[in-house]
Amino acid sequence: RIPEPTVARLPVYRRLLASLVAGRIRTVSSTELAAAAGVNAATLRRDLSHLGTYGTPGTGYDVVRLGEMVDRALALGRDWPIVIAGAGNLGRALARSRGFTTGGFRVVALVDVDPGQVGRTIEGVPIAHVEQLAELVVREGVALGVVATPASAAADVARRLADAGVRAILNFAPAVVPSPGGVLVRSVDLAAELQVLTFHLARARGE
Amino acid sequence: RIPEPTVARLPVYRRLLASLVAGRIRTVSSTELAAAAGVNAATLRRDLSHLGTYGTPGTGYDVVRLGEMVDRALALGRDWPIVIAGAGNLGRALARSRGFTTGGFRVVALVDVDPGQVGRTIEGVPIAHVEQLAELVVREGVALGVVATPASAAADVARRLADAGVRAILNFAPAVVPSPGGVLVRSVDLAAELQVLTFHLARARGE
Numbered sequence: 001r002i003p004e005p006t007v008a009r010l011p012v013y014r015r016l017l018a019s020l021v022a023g024r025i026r027t028v029s030s031t032e033l034a035a036a037a038g039v040n041a042a043t044l045r046r047d048l049s050h051l052g053t054y055g056t057p058g059t060g061y062d063v064v065r066l067g068e069m070v071d072r073a074l075a076l077g078r079d080w081p082i083v084i085a086g087a088g089n090l091g092r093a094l095a096r097s098r099g100f101t102t103g104g105f106r107v108v109a110l111v112d113v114d115p116g117q118v119g120r121t122i123e124g125v126p127i128a129h130v131e132q133l134a135e136l137v138v139r140e141g142v143a144l145g146v147v148a149t150p151a152s153a154a155a156d157v158a159r160r161l162a163d164a165g166v167r168a169i170l171n172f173a174p175a176v177v178p179s180p181g182g183v184l185v186r187s188v189d190l191a192a193e194l195q196v197l198t199f200h201l202a203r204a205r206g207e
Numbered sequence: 208r209i210p211e212p213t214v215a216r217l218p219v220y221r222r223l224l225a226s227l228v229a230g231r232i233r234t235v236s237s238t239e240l241a242a243a244a245g246v247n248a249a250t251l252r253r254d255l256s257h258l259g260t261y262g263t264p265g266t267g268y269d270v271v272r273l274g275e276m277v278d279r280a281l282a283l284g285r286d287w288p289i290v291i292a293g294a295g296n297l298g299r300a301l302a303r304s305r306g307f308t309t310g311g312f313r314v315v316a317l318v319d320v321d322p323g324q325v326g327r328t329i330e331g332v333p334i335a336h337v338e339q340l341a342e343l344v345v346r347e348g349v350a351l352g353v354v355a356t357p358a359s360a361a362a363d364v365a366r367r368l369a370d371a372g373v374r375a376i377l378n379f380a381p382a383v384v385p386s387p388g389g390v391l392v393r394s395v396d397l398a399a400e401l402q403v404l405t406f407h408l409a410r411a412r413g414e
């Protein structure tokens with residue numbers, strides 16, 4: 001099993017390797033790659049050893065080969081259709097973002113309960129009613145669901161996504177969403193990120 | 208020093224305690240609070256012991272007192288003025304979000320380089336030119352900066368925020384942003400969150 005902190009660093013290595021490939025750099029040392037990633041070289045070497053790659057002493061890692069290994073570990077390069085539940089501020093920003101949909105991730109639809117939203121499109125992506133979720137997931141082969149609804153609706157929406165057949169869920173609502181039927185749920189709480197910052201600021205002042 | 212995973216769970220406990228207080232519940236056991244937070248009871252007890260509170264065997268924790276301790280540790284309830292750099296899709300969604308600005312966090316301005324954005328307002332919050340950042344931070348006593356610019360501008364914007372006097376930065380751009388002049392930087396990469404999900408999906412299928 002690969003430790004969770006290692007998994008969370010793989011997307012950073014992927015991005016750095018992609019820009020090295022674009023810059024036609026053939027090899028990179030663990031020290032250089034670690035410095036660019038903001039981690040120490042021993043951590044990077046340990047992380048990459050979990051993928052079964054050790055680099056060659058003296059020359060480092062083959063950039064193209066390492067990039068492919070990390071891409072394969074992250075299962076990138078395939079088609080990952082996504083549905084976003086909640087076509088509000090955040091849902092619409094995610095649907096519009098080129099940054100969110102890199103590496104094969106593709107928002108195929110948003111769903112909402114607000115009749116004023118249903119039937120519209122965001123950059124060509126349709127907003128359907130949440131009642132049509134099951135049919136949409138099957139038709140489009142949707143693998144991933146994103147929850148961008150109010151916290152009060154989050155657990156119910158996650159259950160509907162799982163029942164419809166999605167295999168993993170990214171939840172942005174500030175609520176603890178239990179994993180419906182064994183489907184993987186990962187939560188990101190943007191407001192909590194600010195609170196972690198103020199925690200450290202208060203500590204730094206000795207409070 | 209409190210371990211980082213403990214710090215990251217405090218906002219979840221805070222939210223749950225706030226809803227117990229609203230529900231006029233006087234005490235809560237570590238088992239109940241842990242179940243609501245989706246962690247095991249031993250982890251919760253260890254987390255709270257870092258704040259110096261142990262609960263009473265048999266009755267559990269005093270909800271109001273525990274809520275106040277967690278709020279104090281997170282330095283909530285004060286006024287935390289925020290400036291958002293980048294008034295694009297994400298910056299505007301954050302400025303509009305009631306969910307992002309709870310517990311004393313207040314977006315006082317956005318800054319941008321696009322003349323088409325400068326001079327507008329988002330729900331009453333002005334968009335200024337990034338050249339006015341330093342004057343804005345001093346005038347409004349801004350403590351926190353949020354980076355919602357393209358990745359190419361992120362490190363430069365973080366430096367400007369630090370030079371202007373902000374004390375901590377939350378970065379949403381997919382770039383490694385070094386901590387300018389010792390100012391705390393925390394990065395959240397929304398696209399990377401999807402990649403962690405697909406990593407686990409690929410693993411689950413034995414790939």
Ligand SMILES: NC(=O)c1ccc[n+]([C@@H]2O[C@H](COP(=O)([O-])OP(=O)(O)OC[C@H]3O[C@@H](n4cnc5c(N)ncnc54)[C@H](O)[C@@H]3O)[C@@H](O)[C@H]2O)c1
Binds near residue numbers: 086089113
């Ligand atoms: N906007 C942000 O930047 C931001 C920041 C932090 C947290 N969040 C969290 O993200 C979530 C969305 O925030 P927002 O600002 O977009 O809110 P919003 O109110 O603008 O949008 C929520 C949308 O969800 C829809 N909805 C409600 N119930 C639904 C259901 N059962 N099924 C499908 N859709 C449903 C609503 O009709 C609405 O369109 C909230 O939980 C919020 O706390 C958002």
Ligand SMILES: NC(=O)c1ccc[n+]([C@@H]2O[C@H](COP(=O)([O-])OP(=O)(O)OC[C@H]3O[C@@H](n4cnc5c(N)ncnc54)[C@H](O)[C@@H]3O)[C@@H](O)[C@H]2O)c1
Binds near residue numbers: 293319
């Ligand atoms: N929108 C999302 O949901 C989302 C999801 C994942 C990642 N991100 C990341 O968040 C960042 C913002 O994304 P977006 O979708 O809002 O992009 P966007 O292009 O809509 O907005 C970016 C804004 O930054 C401004 N800007 C550029 N250089 C600047 C500078 N030096 N100082 C101040 N402002 C500057 C631009 O004028 C523009 O208004 C990007 O790095 C993106 O990869 C966004």
